[in-house]
Amino acid sequence: MATFKVPFPAPSPVEDAELLRKAFQGWGTDEKIVIAILAHRDAKQRLQIQEAYQDLYNEDLATKLQSELSGEFERAMYLWIFNPVDREAMIANAAMKKGLDYRVIVEVACISSTNELLKVKQAYQALFMHSLEEDLASKTSGNLRQLLVGLVSTYRFDGKEVDTELASVEADALHDAIKNKASGYDEAIRILTTRSKAQLNATFNKYKDEHGTSISKDLATGLPDPFFSAMRIAVRCTVSHQKYLEKLLRRSLNEAEEDVDDNLCRVIVTRAEKDLQEIKDMYEKRATNETLAHALERKASGHHRSFLLALVGN
């Protein structure tokens, strides 16, 4: 469920565009108006506002927002203004600039449904004139390449059908790969990158039943290694991406980490229109005596804070 509130009836896109124009005029921008409008419009409405703004002022609203706003607030608003599919494509592309943030790539690949991922890849090509696969493959190598490129490439079967015998065989193959590293990871990569989500969930359940620990826990032991970490994120996003994102959010809000604000902003902006309510409920169940809104008030500041609070429904 989405978290932010949309007024009903909403003003027309032209009214919104005119108000935004006013907010940009004069000395400094009135960020409050920008938030009051854009944080309370859904993807379709935001697109209509962009179109109205272009028609009225012959100017691109996204570019205008970039020049009028700054810092974290600008980055968050620039992501928000786009439709979810273009936004995911932009997030994936950004994750390959300045080094590779494989965690974001795994999220994009494993949280999306088969057809959502296809649309993201189509949007990626329209925006960047390359395939996501070729850009990713050229920036990675070895097992990590095989895993990541496999995750974004496969057009997975989306059905609920499960083969329990196969689940058992492949649970053993995964266990063998994780525990007995000498045998290589080809089979583990094959299973994680090609099986349907329903089949994988059955396999992960068999893994726990037959080997006593969850695959996610087994992947967490040992030295930190991007390949193992990427496999673990793929598993966690396949089991419950909300649970995974809640943990990201919780760490961002409660620990001093380098990438805290990227994660915080990405989770809130990308999920606000989808299932942030479920993630918020999970957060509030797990964090003692603190609502997500309180945590954001404590952690973020300025317009960035106001914007995120509006997106989470405060």
Add this chain to the structure above:
Amino acid sequence: MATFKVPFPAPSPVEDAELLRKAFQGWGTDEKIVIAILAHRDAKQRLQIQEAYQDLYNEDLATKLQSELSGEFERAMYLWIFNPVDREAMIANAAMKKGLDYRVIVEVACISSTNELLKVKQAYQALFMHSLEEDLASKTSGNLRQLLVGLVSTYRFDGKEVDTELASVEADALHDAIKNKASGYDEAIRILTTRSKAQLNATFNKYKDEHGTSISKDLATGLPDPFFSAMRIAVRCTVSHQKYLEKLLRRSLNEAEEDVDDNLCRVIVTRAEKDLQEIKDMYEKRATNETLAHALERKASGHHRSFLLALVGN
């Protein structure tokens, strides 16, 4: 250009279905009528005839054809009756039964455009309740798996844009992989499976310019090996699939090979509605003093011959 002839105006699907029904009745089937109708209807018309047949007689025409016909003629007609996308999915699935015919998989992956391949994968899932990727990955291993699964997985960029510097760098990487086998094939697989067809063609041209021989020739030297052979077919289908298919046809018609008839039937049935005219023209230019029709008369027999002759436009 297609080769077979469709009457204009064509009889209605109901008339065709009724005539087919008559052809099936009595002692033995009148194969001439079956060919006279079905070899002269395009994919849309064949679908309408299937629907009319189902409505009129509450029976599946494809299944009926299987039971009424036999041998090579039955197999050819059974492929022909379906629309091209379902047919490709069925061909790919069959290529993984009884061993793996990797050549067919490479053809399906590399001849189709990006969106055609996507539709084939969607049809595959609807027909077999699995993804093509998972079935293929579970039946292969090592470099061959990486190559084949990569070829069917990637949603390739379909644009005409070419980066000539990149083409030069990747031509060297391919040359290095092929000539200096110790360095492994990861880079060659990455390039062949993820780059756009336009970019690959530029790369293959650079390869020949910079290294003196074509990549296809370099891949043909050495011991026969499925992985090298699959790379070579991928290259040839990317450069000119018509040229590749013409060669297949020529070998089928002029050499005694095990898989001759499969290739012959597959090339004619799958291309009759697309570009068989171009392939036929190439054939007739290369084969001395023989039209494709003459070669088919010599090589095939019975109803199978009549059917193939009708498909090639005789």
